[in-house]
Amino acid sequence: MSTQTNKTVSSKAKKVTTHVLLEMKEKGEKIAMLTAYDFSMARLIDQAGIDVILVGDSASNVMAGHETTLPITLDQMIYHAASVIRGIQSSLVVVDLPFGTYQGNSKEALNSSIRIMKESGAHAVKMEGGSEIIESVLRIVSAGIPVMGHLGLMPQSIYKYGTYVVRAKESEEADKLISDAIKLEEAGCFAIVLEKIPATLAEKVAKTVRIPVIGIGAGGDVDGQVLVLHDMLGITQEFSPRFLRRYGNLADQIKSGVSAYIEDVKSLDFPNKNEQY
């Protein structure tokens, strides 16, 4: 076997696929997922070994400064996703279908998914909803596009809820969530995100379905965890729900680096003789 062939085989073997995620669940190995929206961050978290990168519509909040996820467009999501794809070697890249690009009907959902896959090179799409989106999931999966579901707190429905509080605390909503998870699995979803629901309910869902269940604010008894990168690195400061663990304080580091630079420029310390031509 030539070196070139070896290289191809080993780099392929390293790639995270939807099947790898299923195997991870079967083996009890937890899945680590984070959001990213640009080339540089995607490259860093891929190099750090993240399993799944979500190009979330949270880009609407953390990249564009909107209050909700609703304003972000399909073109903007494709731009973010294509940037992420250029930065990665092995992570699986999943892209959110933005609000208003799939709820109309299953043909619209399929067309939006095809645009994401074709124009960004992403590996899968994610959609919010249960029984309401089953027809779309079936149609997208039958076109060969892997779909990740998203239940519990669904930020695209914030104006229906009126608040970002924990979902499915009452039995009626909890029962619907379990039944929705089963329907999403039956329709062919390869994984489901559960956002901000009681840990006991999330555990029950993870034990009920065979596909991986990835939680955010859903406790530890699920198959993996996802956080918004800007939140866990401490770039966003004002958002601090109970489920968020911070792994850095980049806001302070960025501000002190920039302050030091301003000081150096104003005091004529920068650039010095070694920093010029």
Ligand code: KIV
């Ligand atoms: O858009 C996003 O970042 C998400 C995660 C919170 C799961 O959907």
